[in-house]
Amino acid sequence: MTQDPVDVLIIGAGASGAAVAWSLADTRMRILCFEQGGMPDQQTFPTTGRNWEAWRTGDFALSPNQRGLPEDYPINDDASPIKVTNFNGVGGGTVLYGAHFPRLHPSDFKVRTLDGVEDDWPVDYQTLAPFFAENDRMMCVSGLAGDQAYPAGKAPPMPAAPMGRSGRKLAEAFNARGWHWWPCDLAIATEDYDGRAKCNNLGACISGCAQGAKGSVDITYWPHALRKGVELRTQCCVREITVDDQGMATGVIYYDETGKEEFQAAHEVVMATNGIGTPRLLLNSTSKQFPNGLANSSGLVGKNLMFHPYASIQGVFTEPLDGHNGPHKSILSQQFYETDTSRGFVRGYSFEISRGMGPVAKALTGMKWGLVPWRADHHSAFCGLQDRVTSLYAICEDLPEEHNRVTLDPSLTDSNGILAPRIEYTLSGNSKQILAHAIARGIEVMEAAGAKHIETASPIELAGWHLLGTARMGTEPARSVVSEWGRSHDVRNLFIVDGRIFVTSSGASQTSTLQALALYIAYQMKQRLAN
Amino acid sequence: MSAQHSHSFSDDEQTSITAIVAQIIIASMEFTQPGADDSEILNDILTSGAALQGRLGRALATLVDKAVDVGQATIFRQSFLVEVELLQTLTVQCYYRDARAIQALSIDVRPLFPHGYIQEPNDFSLLEPVHMRGEIYRKAP
Numbered sequence: 001m002t003q004d005p006v007d008v009l010i011i012g013a014g015a016s017g018a019a020v021a022w023s024l025a026d027t028r029m030r031i032l033c034f035e036q037g038g039m040p041d042q043q044t045f046p047t048t049g050r051n052w053e054a055w056r057t058g059d060f061a062l063s064p065n066q067r068g069l070p071e072d073y074p075i076n077d078d079a080s081p082i083k084v085t086n087f088n089g090v091g092g093g094t095v096l097y098g099a100h101f102p103r104l105h106p107s108d109f110k111v112r113t114l115d116g117v118e119d120d121w122p123v124d125y126q127t128l129a130p131f132f133a134e135n136d137r138m139m140c141v142s143g144l145a146g147d148q149a150y151p152a153g154k155a156p157p158m159p160a161a162p163m164g165r166s167g168r169k170l171a172e173a174f175n176a177r178g179w180h181w182w183p184c185d186l187a188i189a190t191e192d193y194d195g196r197a198k199c200n201n202l203g204a205c206i207s208g209c210a211q212g213a214k215g216s217v218d219i220t221y222w223p224h225a226l227r228k229g230v231e232l233r234t235q236c237c238v239r240e241i242t243v244d245d246q247g248m249a250t251g252v253i254y255y256d257e258t259g260k261e262e263f264q265a266a267h268e269v270v271m272a273t274n275g276i277g278t279p280r281l282l283l284n285s286t287s288k289q290f291p292n293g294l295a296n297s298s299g300l301v302g303k304n305l306m307f308h309p310y311a312s313i314q315g316v317f318t319e320p321l322d323g324h325n326g327p328h329k330s331i332l333s334q335q336f337y338e339t340d341t342s343r344g345f346v347r348g349y350s351f352e353i354s355r356g357m358g359p360v361a362k363a364l365t366g367m368k369w370g371l372v373p374w375r376a377d378h379h380s381a382f383c384g385l386q387d388r389v390t391s392l393y394a395i396c397e398d399l400p401e402e403h404n405r406v407t408l409d410p411s412l413t414d415s416n417g418i419l420a421p422r423i424e425y426t427l428s429g430n431s432k433q434i435l436a437h438a439i440a441r442g443i444e445v446m447e448a449a450g451a452k453h454i455e456t457a458s459p460i461e462l463a464g465w466h467l468l469g470t471a472r473m474g475t476e477p478a479r480s481v482v483s484e485w486g487r488s489h490d491v492r493n494l495f496i497v498d499g500r501i502f503v504t505s506s507g508a509s510q511t512s513t514l515q516a517l518a519l520y521i522a523y524q525m526k527q528r529l530a531n
Numbered sequence: 532m533s534a535q536h537s538h539s540f541s542d543d544e545q546t547s548i549t550a551i552v553a554q555i556i557i558a559s560m561e562f563t564q565p566g567a568d569d570s571e572i573l574n575d576i577l578t579s580g581a582a583l584q585g586r587l588g589r590a591l592a593t594l595v596d597k598a599v600d601v602g603q604a605t606i607f608r609q610s611f612l613v614e615v616e617l618l619q620t621l622t623v624q625c626y627y628r629d630a631r632a633i634q635a636l637s638i639d640v641r642p643l644f645p646h647g648y649i650q651e652p653n654d655f656s657l658l659e660p661v662h663m664r665g666e667i668y669r670k671a672p
């Protein structure tokens with residue numbers, strides 16, 4: 001195995017790493033990516049078997065602690081009401097994600113100017129607009145142009161996925177309340193495209209799409225990046241980033257697929273290891289020059305962890321709706337997205353409508369709600385729920401707070417003996433108010449839709465899939481970890497391209513924006529470094 | 532090969548599990564559904580739940596030599612919340628993958644992939660009121 005220095009070493013082959021690898025491959029630079037997990041095999045995804053729902057509690061569980069595979073570093077999240085979910089392998093979180101693909105709004109980049117909170121981002125919506133469009137094409141986004149919640153110009157390249165009966169039912173309820181709704185933008189192919197078959201409504205997007213319709217980056221960006229000459233090495237887990245006496249990154253120490261410790265030299269290092277993996281790796285990379293962790297002169301590495309706290313408002317209806325068939329998300333509402341201080345909080349949230357559930361989830365949920373009893377009435381009660389449950393999820397903006405943070409656990413380690421992360425997180429008063437508002441409005445929607453029974457919960461515990469802010473971007477080195485183009489203020493040849501650089505979280509799923517930002521950073525690197 | 536012998540539960544524990552899963556999902560003539568104590572489903576429960584033996588043993592021991600009726604099942608549920616949740620999840624997972632149970636619900640007995648499902652086409656005339664209300668995003672300076 002060659003140890004010659006590469007021009008760019010990318011760590012992590014998930015959503016952001018794949019986008020950067022593909023974009024940088026336009027240059028003549030030698031690009032290598034290390035990924036701690038393997039290449040997913042669609043033939044082994046749960047929906048290829050009748051037992052698909054039970055597999056979700058095994059190797060396809062959302063929580064790395066539950067999966068416990070060799071590539072899954074454990075996470076001590078005991079001190080957080082929201083537990084982390086992820087996927088460690090080529091594709092990263094996109095292998096299991098719901099592929100809901102909204103963009104952030106223009107106002108999300110100007111939170112201080114507009115709302116007097118936190119900091120404005122050092123980039124804005126307009127700057128990212130061409131990269132949003134490029135990413136929509138690569139990820140094959142379906143949806144409907146003309147959404148009144150966004151500036152003109154957002155035109156998904158594929159037709160919208162079917163809203164289904166549940167989407168229609170709730171759309172009518174939003175209309176009855178006079179509130180915004182729109183078909184979801186989804187990174188799901190609704191027409192055959194790029195050698196991939198269109199969505200055929202398997203309805204199990206978050207256990208991996210065996211059909212290959214869902215845009216996970218192992219089947220969108222990676223095949224193109226590999227064809228352009230990027231080298232991808234799987235089962236290579238990076239332990240630390242090394243530096244020279246001048247404080248420049250020299251490469252990484254990693255464990256290869258046999259568990260052997262190796263060194264790989266690199267001229268530029270790009271981190272794309274997600275909100276927990278990135279601070280973990282930086283904090284594990286201590287040296288004489290950086291005793292408190294790499295790129296951490298601001299002391300902000302690992303701090304300002306933001307989730308999107310979720311509330312669920314679930315309704316039981318008398319008539320049959322969709323069951324689980326079809327992409328999870330059908331429509332969204334951004335009626336309460338923008339700040340309106342008369343509501344008693346700043347910032348806001350989106351409602352996402354999720355179809356139904358498979359039989360196992362339905363029976364267990366019915367039991368939890370006390371609607372499906374043991375013994376005699378089990379079957380009639382189950383039939384009363386079959387295809388009749390649908391859900392509104394409120395995805396709420398979480399503002400950054402330094403005490404919400406990722407540190408290293410003093411004793412917990414992964415399969416290579418590398419220290420594992422520990423999370424401390426509490427919900428802020430503002431987030432609690434947003435959640436309460438969302439539940440009250442969500443109940444109104446469910447009632448208007450005619451739900452005969454409504455259940456609510458918040459925050460949803462196993463919903464820590466959006467991990468933001470732990471290495472924020474900014475122009476001031478004392479208040480941020482990386483610059484406006486992702487370059488570390490401290491280590492001039494170290495870049496962070498994943499969602500950790502988000503300044504604030506917004507009230508919408510982030511992958512579209514995270515990848516647009518990654519493409520923007522790659523573009524900047526090409527302009528400034530490649531030649 | 533039958534999975535009959537690949538579980539680790541003792542005879543007493545098997546008897547307790549049989550009794551309790553029969554309380555969770557009972558057979559029904561009306562719905563043409565087997566009970567969770569049907570031999571095939573039970574075998575699946577015992578086999579798939581083998582790894583849980585250590586976590587369930589103490590709770591199951593309290594049912595030995597008892598007639599598990601509704602009252603006994605209620606006491607068991609109130610006394611062993613964690614164990615009951617494990618047993619309930621295991622039972623439901625095994626039950627709702629049994630071909631007969633699935634068929635009785637008029638669900639096709641097949642994996643979701645490759646055939647998938649058909650969905651009705653969209654009708655965007657519903658968006659008329661949303662269009663009428665106009666833009667709702669805030670302009671950023």
Ligand SMILES: Cc1cc2nc3c(=O)[nH]c(=O)nc-3n(C[C@H](O)[C@H](O)[C@H](O)COP(=O)(O)OP(=O)(O)OC[C@H]3O[C@@H](n4cnc5c(N)ncnc54)[C@H](O)[C@@H]3O)c2cc1C
Pocket residue numbers: 011012013014015016017034035036037062085086087088089090091092093094095096097098099100101206236237238239272273274275277278281465466498499500509510511512514
């Ligand atoms: C169940 C679920 C549902 C989701 N649904 C949605 C949704 O509907 N919409 C949406 O926008 N987002 C969704 N997300 C979030 C989305 O998946 C993430 O935003 C996205 O994947 C983040 O991209 P990333 O590049 O930052 O990290 P990831 O995609 O997670 O990639 C990071 C990669 O780095 C690797 N890595 C980490 N540490 C190391 C190391 N030391 N050495 C080598 N490799 C390493 C990991 O193995 C991983 O593959 C969901 C996530 C989950 C888990």
Ligand code: SF4
Pocket residue numbers: 188198199200201202203204205206208209210211212213214326327328
């Ligand atoms: S609904 Fe579509 S995208 Fe989701 S798993 Fe099924 S085929 Fe894939």
